[in-house]
Amino acid sequence: MKKLYGILLITLVGILVAGFINASMAEYWKTISDLIPRTDNQVDIGSDPKRVKDYYGYNINLSGDLTAASSTLSGNIDVTGTVRADGGLKTGATYVLTVDETESLTSYLTITRANTWLGTKSTTDLSEGTNLYYTDARARASISETVTGLSYDSGTGVLSLTADYVIPTTTQETDWTAKADYSFGANNFNGTGNLTTTGDLTVASSTLSGNLDVTGIGTFGIANVTDETTGYQIDGANIMWTGASGNSNFFLGENAFLNSEGSENIGIGVNAGRNNDDSGIGGVQNIYIGAQSGFGATADTLNTGKRNVGIGAYTFYFNTTGQLNVGIGYTALWNNTEGYSNIGIGSGALSTNKTGYDNTGIGANALENSTSRQNTAVGSGAMRYSVGGVANTAIGQSALYNTSGHFNVGIGREAGKGASGKNFSYNVLIGYRAGYALTTGSTNVIIGYSAGSTLTTESNKLYIANTNTTTPLIYGEFDNSLLTINGNVGIGGAPTNALDVTGVATIGDGGTTNYFQIAADGQVTLVGDARVIKSRWFPFNALKAPGTKPATFKEWGISGVWEFADATDDTIVFNLQIPNDMDKTVAPSFVVGWSTNTTVTTETAVWQLEYLYTAPGEDTTAAAQETLTATSTAVAQANGLILVEITGMDLPGATDSCMHVRLKRLGADGNDDLTDTAELHGVCIKYVADKHGEPVNP
Numbered sequence: 001m002k003k004l005y006g007i008l009l010i011t012l013v014g015i016l017v018a019g020f021i022n023a024s025m026a027e028y029w030k031t032i033s034d035l036i037p038r039t040d041n042q043v044d045i046g047s048d049p050k051r052v053k054d055y056y057g058y059n060i061n062l063s064g065d066l067t068a069a070s071s072t073l074s075g076n077i078d079v080t081g082t083v084r085a086d087g088g089l090k091t092g093a094t095y096v097l098t099v100d101e102t103e104s105l106t107s108y109l110t111i112t113r114a115n116t117w118l119g120t121k122s123t124t125d126l127s128e129g130t131n132l133y134y135t136d137a138r139a140r141a142s143i144s145e146t147v148t149g150l151s152y153d154s155g156t157g158v159l160s161l162t163a164d165y166v167i168p169t170t171t172q173e174t175d176w177t178a179k180a181d182y183s184f185g186a187n188n189f190n191g192t193g194n195l196t197t198t199g200d201l202t203v204a205s206s207t208l209s210g211n212l213d214v215t216g217i218g219t220f221g222i223a224n225v226t227d228e229t230t231g232y233q234i235d236g237a238n239i240m241w242t243g244a245s246g247n248s249n250f251f252l253g254e255n256a257f258l259n260s261e262g263s264e265n266i267g268i269g270v271n272a273g274r275n276n277d278d279s280g281i282g283g284v285q286n287i288y289i290g291a292q293s294g295f296g297a298t299a300d301t302l303n304t305g306k307r308n309v310g311i312g313a314y315t316f317y318f319n320t321t322g323q324l325n326v327g328i329g330y331t332a333l334w335n336n337t338e339g340y341s342n343i344g345i346g347s348g349a350l351s352t353n354k355t356g357y358d359n360t361g362i363g364a365n366a367l368e369n370s371t372s373r374q375n376t377a378v379g380s381g382a383m384r385y386s387v388g389g390v391a392n393t394a395i396g397q398s399a400l401y402n403t404s405g406h407f408n409v410g411i412g413r414e415a416g417k418g419a420s421g422k423n424f425s426y427n428v429l430i431g432y433r434a435g436y437a438l439t440t441g442s443t444n445v446i447i448g449y450s451a452g453s454t455l456t457t458e459s460n461k462l463y464i465a466n467t468n469t470t471t472p473l474i475y476g477e478f479d480n481s482l483l484t485i486n487g488n489v490g491i492g493g494a495p496t497n498a499l500d501v502t503g504v505a506t507i508g509d510g511g512t513t514n515y516f517q518i519a520a521d522g523q524v525t526l527v528g529d530a531r532v533i534k535s536r537w538f539p540f541n542a543l544k545a546p547g548t549k550p551a552t553f554k555e556w557g558i559s560g561v562w563e564f565a566d567a568t569d570d571t572i573v574f575n576l577q578i579p580n581d582m583d584k585t586v587a588p589s590f591v592v593g594w595s596t597n598t599t600v601t602t603e604t605a606v607w608q609l610e611y612l613y614t615a616p617g618e619d620t621t622a623a624a625q626e627t628l629t630a631t632s633t634a635v636a637q638a639n640g641l642i643l644v645e646i647t648g649m650d651l652p653g654a655t656d657s658c659m660h661v662r663l664k665r666l667g668a669d670g671n672d673d674l675t676d677t678a679e680l681h682g683v684c685i686k687y688v689a690d691k692h693g694e695p696v697n698p
Contacts, residue, residue, distance in 0.1 A: 253291075259302060262286070269313070271295050277302030282321070286310075292317055297337075312347075318354075329364075346380070363397075372404075379413075385420065400429075405442070410435070443478065524692040531583060535591070536576070537684040543572045551665075551680065557639075561595075561679040564605075564665035571664045576685060578613075578657050583690040589647040592632070592663070593681045596642075596674070600634040606672040607632060608664040609646045613656040620660060626650055631671060641681065659685075 123133050132138065140157040149165035152158070247263040255274050256267035262278035264285045272288040275296030282304030288294030293310040296303025297318045308325045310316040315327040320337045325344075327333035332344040334351040342359045344350035348368050349361040358374045361367030366377040368384045374391040377383035382394040387404045393411075394400035400410040402418040405425035410416035414436055416429040422439040427446070429435035435446040436453040444461045446452035451472060452463040462476030462483070475484045488495035492502030501518065508515020514528030526532060540560050545551045551562040551570040564570040582588065592607050610624035632644035652659075665678050 256288075259296075267294070269293055273303070275302045277304045279304065282306055288316065290315060294319060296320070389423075403438075445476075445478075448472070526690045526692070531688050531690050533686065534579070534581070534689045535684045535686045536579060537682055538574055538576065539682040540680065543574050543680070543683065545570075545572045547571050547573075554679070556679060556681075559681075561681055564667065564678040564680060566667050566675055566677060568667045569664050570667065571662060572680065573660075573662045574683065576659050576661070578652055578659060579685075579687060579689070581689040581691040582652075583688040584652050584654060584656075586688040587647075587649045587651050588685055588687040589645050589649060590661070591643055591645050591684045591686055592630070593683070594632070594642050594644070595639050595679050595681065596634050596676045597639055597679065598676050599636055599638045600674065600676055601636045602633070603674040603676070604631050604633045604672065605674040605678045606630075606666040606669050607644060607646065608666050610662040610664075611649065612660040613650070613652045614658045614660065615653060615655040616657060620658075624660075624662070629666070634674060634676075639679075645686070 126133075136157070140154050143152065143154070143157070145152040145159065149162050151160050151162055153160075247261060249257070249261050249263065249265045249267075251257050251261070251265075251267045251272075253267065253269040253272050255271050256269065257265060257273040257276050258271075259275045260278045260283060262276055262283035265273060265276065265283070266287045266289070267273040267276075268289040270291045272290065272292070273286060273294040273296070274292075276283045276286070276294065277296070278284060279302075283302075283306060285307045286294060286305065287309045289311045290313040292314045293312065294303060294305075294308065294316045295314075295318075297320065301320055303316075303319050305316070305319045305322045305325075307323055308316055308319065309327070310325075310333070311328045312330050312332055314331045314334050315329070316322070316325070316336055317331075317334050318337055319325075319333075322333075322336045322339045322342075324340050325333055325336060325342045327336070327342075327350070328345045329349055330347040331351045332346065332349045333339070333342060333353060334348075336342065336350070336353050338355045339353050339359075340357045342350055342353060342357060343361070344353070344359075344367070345362045346364045346366055348365040349363065350356075350359060350367045350370060351365075352369045352371065353359065353367070354371055356370055356372050356375075359367055359370060359372070360376045360378075361370070361382070362378045363380045363382055365384050366379065366382045367375060367386065368381075370377075370383060370386050370389070372386075372388045372390050375383060375386065375389060375394075376392070377386075377394040377400070379394070379396045379399055381398040381401060382396065383389070383392060383400045383403075384398070385402050385404075386392065386394075386400060389400075389404040389408070390406045392400055392403070392406065392408045394408075394416075395411045396415055397413045398417055399412060399415045400408055400418070401414065401416075402420050403416060403423055405423040405427075407425055408416060408427045408429070410427075410429045412429070412431045412434055414433045415431060416424075416427060416435045416438060417433070418424065419437070419439050424438045424440055424442050426443045427435060427438065427441070428444070429438075429452075430447045431449050431451055433453045434448060434451050435441075435444060435455060436450070437456050438444075439456045441455055441458045441461075443459050444452065444455070444463070446455070446461070446463045448464055448466045450468040451465040452458075452461070453468045455461065455463070460477055460479040462474065462478065463472045464474035465472035471486050473486055475486065476482060488498055488500070490496075490500045490502070491505065493500060503520050505518040506515050507517075508527070508530050511517070514530050516527065516530040517525045519525065540553070540562055543562060545553065545562060549568055549570050551564050551572050554561055554563050562570075562572050578584075590609055594605070594607075607630050609628045609630075611626060612620075612622060612624050614620055614622075626649065628646050628648055630644050630646045632642055635642055661683075663680075663683060665680075666672050667674070667678075
């Protein structure tokens with residue numbers, strides 16, 4: 001740099017010297033040889049200014065040095081030696097260059113020379129003051145970062161994001177910094193710090209490990225909150241969280257399940273399940289939806305109930321240990337404490353129940369005051385003021401409204417409404433206001449619109465009517481086994497008489513084994529034990545005595561008999577039509593009526609029966625198909641009637657219509673020891689009838 005200053009100084013000195021010479025040359029030219037001799041000696045001009053005025057335009061050549069203490073030059077000074085200006089060189093009144101006497105003027109200054117010279121220099125050749133010049137290392141070291149998720153390498157000067165962090169696009173960055181709304185797009189926002197916005201926050205899917213504070217509107221699609229115990233808050237209060245990991249809970253609302261979370265619980269609403277207690281195995285698998293639902297009374301009486309469903313404000317508000325209950329509607333099962341397996345649906349349903357169980361109340365205020373068990377009430381106000389009643393069923397508005405009795409059924413609006421404080425039991429009341437005024441009457445069956453609506457203390461009655469009448473269409477008394485029908489009865493058609501049956505009627509055991517049946521044409525058929533045994537008597541005059549050993553006819557008393565002698569085989573014969581009402585599935589028998597004309601107590605007679613069944617067109621002279629005998633002992637009374645039954649006959653065929661019979665006394669038989677004659681009064685056929693009479697048109 002000193003050389004540069006020297007060059008500039010020399011240039012300016014040359015200009016000054018040249019001016020000086022031009023101005024003084026004319027005056028001093030004649031002595032110039034004396035003034036500037038051509039020797040190597042130094043010449044001192046002194047302090048008096050000299051001008052070479054007259055010789056302006058000539059050159060002054062010096063092979064020695066030119067020293068000027070002070071000079072003003074208007075021309076040029078060419079110096080091959082050294083120019084010395086102790087006072088410096090001026091341009092006008094300003095010093096532009098001072099040159100040390102040791103500086104060389106071997107080369108004058110040009111732009112090319114200056115550029116060449118400067119190209120050999122660097123900042124290393126400059127000394128530094130307080131303002132340090134630029135280097136990459138100094139620039140990189142001056143940068144730092146304190147932003148979470150941003151990393152800086154001072155060695156390379158590179159800024160980078162840590163894992164899972166992204167840089168928004170230019171447009172997104174503008175939105176982020178300049179607008180109230182910002183969209184992350186499909187990217188995730190993950191951080192352990194806080195995210196705060198005064199605008200609206202819309203999140204399609206977000207995983208938050210810190211807090212999310214929103215003073216505007218937050219709209220969420222899928223939100224995963226890793227802080228399960230805090231979750232979502234409004235004004236510092238928890239509104240949605242899931243509880244400890246693995247407990248499978250969901251809570252939405254301030255102070256929901258505040259005391260203990262349990263497991264597999266759902267709480268939605270302010271204070272829902274607030275005092276839940278999960279000690280032991282309680283306080284689990286509950287659903288409480290609504291303000292104060294499942295509140296659990298106080299912190300001193302915690303709610304250990306489980307598997308309850310409460311939907312509606314104040315449902316299960318006082319619950320302590322009750323479980324397996326369902327309460328839907330404002331204050332449904334409000335006071336329930338220990339009751340279990342209850343269902344209350346409707347505002348106020350089962351709201352007073354505390355310890356009752358197995359009740360179902362559906363409808364506003366249904367079973368509102370019940371404290372008992374096993375009741376079912378469906379309808380607004382059904383069993384509303386029933387307190388201790390057990391196992392009642394009420395369906396309809398205000399059905400069984402007041403009764404606290406047991407085992408009643410009331411179906412229909414105000415059926416069995418009853419009087420306040422009165423109890424009745426074991427009634428079946430069906431229809432609008434059926435049994436409406438009952439107070440203590442029990443064990444009644446009342447069916448129909450207003451049927452028995454004025455009955456109060458009556459019991460064991462059957463009323464079927466469609467008005468409030470004392471003569472219902474059907475009236476009964478259960479305690480007296482009495483049934484009255486106040487009208488005609490028609491079966492199969494409209495009646496014109498007290499009882500009309502159209503079609504087949506069966507009476508008995510239901511038409512399976514023992515019954516009788518009345519056909520549409522009126523014919524009666526008897527089956528099983530309903531059948532009857534009938535006899536058809538053949539008196540003496542209906543009998544004949546042909547053959548070689550005929551019995552002898554005698555008048556006897558006011559009638560007559562056939563006499564069978566001792567020691568002979570006297571015979572009589574007769575024919576008969578098989579009765580049309582005979583059940584041919586049961587074999588008939590014959591009864592012989594006889595007597596002796598003397599008193600004989602130990603002797604017996606042997607009777608023999610031969611018979612033949614024939615159908616129309618069959619041979620009537622064929623031999624008997626069977627022969628049967630019977631032994632009969634005489635009686636002490638002379639001429640006393642003796643009956644002997646001959647059994648074991650074959651069944652007649654389905655088409656058989658006639659029987660041919662021969663009857664003998666085997667007097668010659670050794671088993672017949674009767675020593676007297678035997679008088680035959682008559683013979684009867686005995687059979688089972690399955691019909692009453694014979695059809696007119698069979």
